[in-house]
Amino acid sequence: MLLDQQADQPVPKEARTSLWLHLRYCPYCNRYAKQTVKIAEWAKAAAAARASAGPALPEAAKERMRERLAAAG
Amino acid sequence: MISTTPVPAQWPDRYGDELYRFALSRVSDADAAEELVQDTFLSALSGLATFRAEASERTWLFVILRRKIIDYYRRQARTNHVSLDELGEAGPTEADFFNPENGHWNAQQAPVSWLNADAALEQQELHDILQRCQQRLPTQQHAVFTLRFVEELSAEEICQELGLSSANYWVIVHRAKLQLRRCLEKHGLGKN
Numbered sequence: 001m002l003l004d005q006q007a008d009q010p011v012p013k014e015a016r017t018s019l020w021l022h023l024r025y026c027p028y029c030n031r032y033a034k035q036t037v038k039i040a041e042w043a044k045a046a047a048a049a050r051a052s053a054g055p056a057l058p059e060a061a062k063e064r065m066r067e068r069l070a071a072a073g
Numbered sequence: 074m075i076s077t078t079p080v081p082a083q084w085p086d087r088y089g090d091e092l093y094r095f096a097l098s099r100v101s102d103a104d105a106a107e108e109l110v111q112d113t114f115l116s117a118l119s120g121l122a123t124f125r126a127e128a129s130e131r132t133w134l135f136v137i138l139r140r141k142i143i144d145y146y147r148r149q150a151r152t153n154h155v156s157l158d159e160l161g162e163a164g165p166t167e168a169d170f171f172n173p174e175n176g177h178w179n180a181q182q183a184p185v186s187w188l189n190a191d192a193a194l195e196q197q198e199l200h201d202i203l204q205r206c207q208q209r210l211p212t213q214q215h216a217v218f219t220l221r222f223v224e225e226l227s228a229e230e231i232c233q234e235l236g237l238s239s240a241n242y243w244v245i246v247h248r249a250k251l252q253l254r255r256c257l258e259k260h261g262l263g264k265n
Contacts, residue, residue: 004250008246028178031186036250039222043203049098049196049200051098054093054098055094056094057085057110061093062089065089065111068114069085069118
């Protein structure tokens, strides 16, 4: 959990050192640290890709919105 | 010269597609995305007086939509709110991944190498798998993960929006990452 905190905000020097040592001797934890950074990057990239190439707003929904805007305006 | 006066009647045609794609990229539910876009237009209409000509109409609408998305996740997370004690009931816990006696990874859950992982899968395939894995997260974890890593809100902002304590937040982030990592491996990452 300290690993997640360190990726997100500054942690005290002592905790940082302890984490560094832990990662040095725990290959799985080291791997996990790198993989979770990748997951965050991919999640951002995937959302950006969907936002630029997703489907259009259905025409029926546009019509409904035009009506709602006209009624509210 | 481009007019800087908003024309609400033209919003669905001018900005509907772009706003909808953005909303859908965040909530992955077509009905919810439509509703977010509609709410955005109606909120913008009722707040027309707050529109400042120095920002573009498009930018202004996106700011409103983004706020609506955060509200959507807040509602989702609060409807399914679980306390720290109850978090174990909302999906796997640390005990599923680590040996409680020594804190080491359980052999079956230990991360395998993802060397060349992004090259092993087509980018689109990777994105689809990740999206499916995100959707499988318990509601609160999904909300926290998306707000933090897609919307890029700070931990403090998320705690405030979702009414979480700091301790609770870190447990949720940690479990969301553990589960996403495991889900991605189950769907082909690291098996190249």
